[in-house]
Amino acid sequence: MHANKPENFYQNVTEALAQPDLKMIIRRTTDKAETKRAEAIANFPEFEKARQQGQKVKDHTIKYMDHYLAEFEKNAAAQGTIVHWASTGEEASKIVLDICRQHEAKKVTRSKSMLGEEIGLSHALDNSGIERVETDLAEHIIQLAGDPPSHIVWPAMHRSREDVIKLFREFHKDPTYSEEITDLVRSARRDLRTKFLTSDIGISGSNFLLADSGSSCTVTNEGNAELTITPPKVHIVTAGIEKLVPSMAHAVPLLRLLTRSATGGEITQYITFHNGPKRPNDADGPEECHIVLVDNGRTKMLADGMEEMLRCIRCGACMNHCVVYKHIGGHAYGSVYPGPMGSVLTPHLDSLKVANKQTHACTLNGRCEEVCPVNIPLPKLLRALRAESWQKKYEPLTNRYVVKAYAQLAKRPRMFQFVSSCGVVFMKLFSRQGWIKSMPFTGGWTRNRDLIEPESKTFMQQYKASKKAKSSGGR
Amino acid sequence: MSEKNSNADTESVQSNTIECLNISEKRVGFFVTCLVNTMRPSVGFASITLLEQAGCNVEVPELQSCCGQPAFNSGDDEGTRQVAYQTIEQFENFDYVVLPSGSCAGMIKKNFVEVFKDDSEWLQRAQNLADKTYELLSFLVDVCNFEPENVEFEGSYTYHDSCSGYRSLGVYEQPRKMLSKVKGLDHKPLNGHSECCGFGGTFCVKYSDISNEIVAEKTENVLATEADYLLGGDMGCLMNIAGKLNREGHTEIEALHTAEVLAGLATEIVGAKNARK
Ligand code: SF4
Numbered sequence: 001m002h003a004n005k006p007e008n009f010y011q012n013v014t015e016a017l018a019q020p021d022l023k024m025i026i027r028r029t030t031d032k033a034e035t036k037r038a039e040a041i042a043n044f045p046e047f048e049k050a051r052q053q054g055q056k057v058k059d060h061t062i063k064y065m066d067h068y069l070a071e072f073e074k075n076a077a078a079q080g081t082i083v084h085w086a087s088t089g090e091e092a093s094k095i096v097l098d099i100c101r102q103h104e105a106k107k108v109t110r111s112k113s114m115l116g117e118e119i120g121l122s123h124a125l126d127n128s129g130i131e132r133v134e135t136d137l138a139e140h141i142i143q144l145a146g147d148p149p150s151h152i153v154w155p156a157m158h159r160s161r162e163d164v165i166k167l168f169r170e171f172h173k174d175p176t177y178s179e180e181i182t183d184l185v186r187s188a189r190r191d192l193r194t195k196f197l198t199s200d201i202g203i204s205g206s207n208f209l210l211a212d213s214g215s216s217c218t219v220t221n222e223g224n225a226e227l228t229i230t231p232p233k234v235h236i237v238t239a240g241i242e243k244l245v246p247s248m249a250h251a252v253p254l255l256r257l258l259t260r261s262a263t264g265g266e267i268t269q270y271i272t273f274h275n276g277p278k279r280p281n282d283a284d285g286p287e288e289c290h291i292v293l294v295d296n297g298r299t300k301m302l303a304d305g306m307e308e309m310l311r312c313i314r315c316g317a318c319m320n321h322c323v324v325y326k327h328i329g330g331h332a333y334g335s336v337y338p339g340p341m342g343s344v345l346t347p348h349l350d351s352l353k354v355a356n357k358q359t360h361a362c363t364l365n366g367r368c369e370e371v372c373p374v375n376i377p378l379p380k381l382l383r384a385l386r387a388e389s390w391q392k393k394y395e396p397l398t399n400r401y402v403v404k405a406y407a408q409l410a411k412r413p414r415m416f417q418f419v420s421s422c423g424v425v426f427m428k429l430f431s432r433q434g435w436i437k438s439m440p441f442t443g444g445w446t447r448n449r450d451l452i453e454p455e456s457k458t459f460m461q462q463y464k465a466s467k468k469a470k471s472s473g474g475r
Numbered sequence: 476m477s478e479k480n481s482n483a484d485t486e487s488v489q490s491n492t493i494e495c496l497n498i499s500e501k502r503v504g505f506f507v508t509c510l511v512n513t514m515r516p517s518v519g520f521a522s523i524t525l526l527e528q529a530g531c532n533v534e535v536p537e538l539q540s541c542c543g544q545p546a547f548n549s550g551d552d553e554g555t556r557q558v559a560y561q562t563i564e565q566f567e568n569f570d571y572v573v574l575p576s577g578s579c580a581g582m583i584k585k586n587f588v589e590v591f592k593d594d595s596e597w598l599q600r601a602q603n604l605a606d607k608t609y610e611l612l613s614f615l616v617d618v619c620n621f622e623p624e625n626v627e628f629e630g631s632y633t634y635h636d637s638c639s640g641y642r643s644l645g646v647y648e649q650p651r652k653m654l655s656k657v658k659g660l661d662h663k664p665l666n667g668h669s670e671c672c673g674f675g676g677t678f679c680v681k682y683s684d685i686s687n688e689i690v691a692e693k694t695e696n697v698l699a700t701e702a703d704y705l706l707g708g709d710m711g712c713l714m715n716i717a718g719k720l721n722r723e724g725h726t727e728i729e730a731l732h733t734a735e736v737l738a739g740l741a742t743e744i745v746g747a748k749n750a751r752k
Binding site (some may be wrong): 013014017023035056305316323324327328360361362363364366367370383385386387388389390391393399404406407408409410411412413416417423424434435443444445447448449450451454455457458459460462463464471472 | 494507509511513514516517520521535537538540541543546547549550552553554555558561565589634638639670673674675676677678679680681682683684685686687688689690696702714716717719738
């Protein structure tokens with residue numbers, strides 16, 4: 001599958017809507033996610049409190065980012081971890097590649113990391129000739145298929161079981177001929193096991209970075225992060241600077257929110273805190289540990305008044321509950337992060353110029369904000385990006401003219417009412433039996449639905465007439 | 476009730492009930508909204524009837540236009556301000572401002588202040604207006620303690636909660652409470668009652684095809700209720716859902732604004748419509 005580009009959003013949407021099974025495939029995952037999340041929240045009476053706490057923790061850490069970054073660096077270094085700083089995605093990828101080259105790595109294992117996708121690490125590794133092994137089951141599937149991820153929690157949700165059967169038969173060394181899910185999982189496990197043990201370097205992301213201990217926390221269901229990190233000699237973490245929290249105690253409310261919002265689980269199978277390289281008496285663990293802290297537009301978001309977006313814990317709830325995402329799917333957005341959170345993030349990671357159309361692909365219905373576990377006002381942020389885009393004149397000229405003409409008219413109530421009454425007369429010309437099937441200037445509307453026929457006179461015309469009649473009758 | 480608003484709403488309901496004691500001494504400014512003005516004036520007259528039944532002293536300023544959402548949602552802050560200036564001037568001296576639409580009421584209540592962040596004088600005036608602005612159905616119940624009397628309307632209805640009414644203003648119980656007093660009317664719950672219908676103002680023309688997929692799902696749910704009427708509190712959603720139903724050839728169900736039913740106008744409207752057919 002080719003990777004869509006954010007600037008081709010209109011075309012991507014048309015292609016997505018033309019795929020006959022896409023909606024069914026998306027729904028299979030998002031409907032279940034919605035139900036399970038709702039159940040989890042219903043069984044979590046402290047949800048509202050946890051959400052406020054989570055928001056506070058994030059806001060506090062973001063506000064004192066410099067302090068906590070310094071503390072994290074100091075404590076990580078004290079454990080023997082080597083801390084690197086990258087201001088762009090490219091820089092971050094280069095740091096990782098340099099470490100790989102230093103160690104003459106031929107094979108690297110990777111556990112799922114959206115940040116890894118964001119900084120283009122997959123491509124960078126592939127281009128450098130190093131064998132890249134994705135160890136998360138869904139990432140494994142899309143690696144075999146050559147797809148970009150379509151969701152931040154379930155990156156392979158766009159692939160059906162039939163697709164997976166085909167892919168595994170084609171690529172696994174010792175494939176299964178059963179179509180049972182357990183057998184398919186076993187097949188993947190067989191294939192990955194040997195690779196875990198022969199990997200030169202393990203690369204992971206991080207869900208939380210704890211400033212007071214310098215450790216990094218991973219949250220998974222498959223245990224693949226642990227197997228990615230422990231056997232190889234070298235471990236590299238890539239993490240966005242917004243992953244920072246002051247301490248373990250601060251990570252806990254966020255963890256509780258994360259698992260429930262993402263999968264509806266109270267907890268995942270594996271939550272591991274990684275504390276630097278192997279110590280003298282440890283049975284296993286990497287000999288060398290690196291953490292690459294990535295900015296890539298994040299401090300600029302702070303400066304641009306988008307700091308609320310830095311609270312995001314990548315749970316995916318906003319996309320699971322988004323009416324637009326549920327119809328067009330993740331690939332249409334043309335970026336690593338799809339859905340509401342992606343439409344806010346992509347303009348900062350890429351540029352608003354290429355990703356402004358996505359900010360308009362939203363009815364501002366507020367469902368995403370309602371479910372977001374850290375209270376991110378996504379509709380407000382999307383609207384703010386539209387305002388920025390308007391100021392920078394990125395909007396198509398026709399849209400600008402129509403909106404400007406509207407505002408010029410609406411600020412003059414008499415004119416506005418006059419034009420409204422003319423509109424009624426005009427619409428009446430095209431009405432048949434109470435409905436308008438099509439008429440000039442309403443293409444966007446009547447393309448897919450009919451327009452009700454207006455009454456003969458506007459409210460204001462009728463109201464004024466009745467007031468006049470009343471007052472002359474009273475005289 | 477939306478997850479987030481529940482606490483705030485109970486508070487506002489309580490404080491408002493105290494004020495409702497002498498509603499007849501208060502001046503209520505009625506903002507018609509542009510969709511009601513052009514497409515469905517009967518909703519405006521029904522609203523005035525209800526407000527007067529509730530004892531309000533209603534005035535309709537003649538110099539009014541639109542709440543400004545098309546500019547605001549497009550990101551045109553300057554255009555929004557231009558529209559907002561005159562709305563604030565026209566309405567700020569009323570005791571209450573009422574609109575027969577959750578989304579337009581939400582615009583004044585929540586969004587005007589967004590565009591006046593850098594102008595302290597107008598920010599103050601926008602906030603003052605926001606504080607006394609209400610969506611019609613919630614105003615009738617929360618502030619006026621209104622209950623419709625002797626209203627009859629035969630049939631069953633299902634209810635679509637508009638996103639701005641439901642999520643941003645916490646309108647949910649109020650219309651249902653009043654409709655339960657209408658004789659002859661049965662409620663058939665709508666699956667996904669608060670899911671967006673895909674209208675979204677300019678969204679439905681800009682992204683007509685996505686909007687179409689969303690509204691198709693809504694009409695499916697609406698039809699599954701087998702109700703005779705689809706009711707709601709926002710003309711935008713109602714026009715969108717009704718327009719899609721008609722395009723699909725479903726004439727068995729009719730969309731009406733809740734105010735039309737509560738004011739006893741629905742029988743006439745349905746009758747007039749059937750006569751035209
Ligand atoms: S924006 Fe909120 S709901 Fe969406 S992924 Fe981030 S934390 Fe989750």
